[in-house]
Amino acid sequence: MKLAILGGTKIDTMMGCHLFETQLSCQTSAFPVSHSPQEQTRFQTSSLEVKQNTILNLLFQAKEEGCQAVVVYCNSLSASLSFARLEKEVQLPIITPFAAYQKLKNRKIGILAANAQGAAGIEKEIIQHNPNATVYSMTNLDWVEAVEAKKSPEWILHYTGLLASIDFFEQVDVECILIGCTHFPYFLSVYQANTTLLCINPDDYLLEKIRTLSFKGEKGEKGERR
The missing domain is CATH 3.40.50.1860 (Rossmann fold)
Structure with a gap:
């Protein structure tokens, strides 16, 4: 194909x-x-x-x-x-x-996105199909730019505020984190290694x-x- x-x-x-x-x-x-x-x-x-x-x-x-x-x-x-x-x-x-997000049945869902456009679109898909869900979003275009600059996943985690997103999601007690940007699988393994929360990759x-x-x-x- x-x-x-x-x-x-x-x-x-x-x-x-x-x-x-x-x-x-x-x-x-x-x-x-x-x-x-x-x-x-x-x-x-x-x-x-x-x-x-x-x-x-x-x-x-x-x-x-x-x-x-x-x-x-x-x-x-x-x-x-x-x-x-x-x-x-x-x-x-x-x-x-987006169709991947329509199937989520979790009550508290975190979104890691590049910008507010992506986060809002994902939240809309979730809420329209799971109206009882509560969505918590964090966005940062610096993460995208760091991937494009070929910074190491470890560098991105520690020097762009990415690690702080894990602290936030854990504090608000989300059940999972959606990897809501197609740049982000680049650092996903390092990110997942630093949290017990399930990170969902729409890939x-x-x-x-x-x-x-x-x-x-x-x-x-x-x-x-x-």
């Missing part, structure tokens, strides 16, 4: 490409929206028309290149538009991390979703050949 990976910047887009190439042997094409985390945040807060036109151009380009599905490998970008509507317009399956959902799509596609092709 050929996937279009739509990311916020070149770095998270390439992380997404690497994930699906190594875990599922998919062919991928990279479609980063912005050059930097700051530029991506400005894009997410721009007008609806600007966002829709930019993303639609990339989606139609992906379709022309023969991509069979699109993965929006960016939480805050996923929150900025209705990709369900865009999916109908471009006639390609579009998968975002697992995205992989399973694409695995299912690929299987359905293979079955369809075999049926046509018969």
